[in-house]
Amino acid sequence: MTSRLKDVAARAGVSIRTVSNVVSGSANVAEETRARVQRVLDELGYRPNQAARNLRGGRTGLVGLAIPELHSPYFAELAGLVAEAAAQRSWTVVIDQTHGDPDAERRLLEGTGGRLVDGLIISPWSIGPEELTACAGGVPVVLLGERATHGLADHVAVDNALAAEEATAHLLAGGRRRIAAIGLQPHLSNGTAHHRLDGYRTALRKAGVAPDPALEVPVRALHRADGARAMSDLLHGGARPDAVFAFTDELALGALHVAGAAGLRVPQDLALVGFDGIEDARYANPALTTVVPDKRQIAERALQCLADRIHSPATGVPPLDIVVPHCLEVRASTAGTD
Template sequence: MVTMSDVAKLSGVSKMTVSNVINGRAGVSDQVRRRVMEAVRQSGYRVNVSARTLRSGRTGVIGLAVPEIDRPYFGRLAAHVIEQAREHGFHVAIEQTGAVAHREIDAIDHSYTLHFDGLILSAVGVDPQDTRLASGDYPIVMLGEQDFGAKFDHVAMPNEEGTKAATAHLIDRGCRRIAIVTGNTLDGVNVVTRRYQGYLAALTERGLAPDPALLFTAEGMSLDSGRDAAHRLVDSGQEVDGVVAVSDTVAQGVLRGLADRGVRVPEDVRLIGYDDISESAYMVPSLSTVAPDHRWMAAKAVELVTARLQDPSRPAREHTAPFELMIRESTR
């Protein structure tokens, strides 16, 4: 059986260096890392995960469960989590839940049975009162809008604050008839309701009466649904000089839909989104948007997993990500 010592001899480094490379720890140069991994491949060395788990009580893997990995926001989040986890010596296993409650519960169960060291779960469908959500010492960090009280560590998006700032920005640009294109789940606590509340709060604070006729839903919050909502907005005959979109993906669809009807952005209507996905800066016009600190969220989630591993009895904590407005051509 090939041992770690054999790999160390073959690559000309210490056994500790081999361990650092295999476990993804920082502090090893790229040149040395490549040399060690080449020695691993040549020797056929395999980590005895079961033995390591028995010795340390850890697998070196944390789970990340998100609704959809092919959405720009979740893809970006996953990349940041992987980057931050690597700095703490963890690998990341990713699972899609489809934002369905039973799959989110399954993700928790799988993280137990597969002996992950912890789980970061973007919780959308599950009810915080679900009895299957047993809190305890196992590190679970919840992402998203649900309120889990003091049961779990929680990293939240600045949904209300960010959308309030986005709406206020349009008002500062002179907009007075501001529509919102959002999802169709306006009940309960979710990203749609929280961002809608931020929109309403900005209007009220600035002395503008919310008009239900300026609410347009985009089912599925996709490019197609954003485009369809923009068609309905223009066809309604409502006077509109600004649009707040629930996400940048929806905003992209809105921009296309307005163009279909001959409405120019920003000359006729100003448009702002939320998420600051990478495509936003390259649209024509480039999209103004709310930019939550995605890297901060990933770092905080991994930090909370690590903290609970070190102190399982510590009280659960809640954190809200900082944000900034990215002002681009669509609102100028």
């Protein structure tokens, strides 16, 4: 039960001011009085108002995490890790879903200008980096999952192009030549997808395989349903692939479902690689080969950036560009292909 200073003062037979001095740790109270007041505070279960206490330090103790959607397993896993890492720093995470909507991102950033949060982690963002940092109004911002930050804010990501090249090279090493890429989003300025496409094309070029535009399949969103639709289009379009590199595990799982339903044997008829290392990939039938970003390190490094900026705002350290490790976890969906 939360009691108020007035109740405590009445019970302890002192002024509200004295209770306030005890609560704030002021030296201005006789030891005997302090002990009596503290006893009453304990008895009544008094807790100082958290919001007011934080305000006094000029900080809210809140860190914002803006992600396109919580129900996406990749972002859900990442949000969980950010919340854990934040708790270790006694921060609470306020999570906002932007649905990749520029207006939602703008509103959110303007909210941070109002100082609801001490810092903000945002991934990925539809509005440009200039507008982004202008909107944030001096609150430290860390960007995830996008490389073209123009040095305007700290940035944490895997090397998307390299990871995509490795995933494609793995399929090429297994003898695949008609490798589809599922996940372009031409209607969005999705930098991550661009980098993954670059990596895919680089691998093909290095292997002397001409890219086939019919095998580069755009999607509306990055969900299972979009991957399923893309796979159906590939199967009915006559541009039959012998492998698929999907830009997210969700896309890959949708494609895998359609391939299975169409009677294709995976990996014999079709090898599949995803990206994100979500838990679902491990338990797919068959288990999905995937690029696994070190999500724990993404969360850790992003919070470390915020902590450094919040605690030493004026050090003049230029924005950091932090690349975290990834690995390709080979499973049954490509087994025997290398």
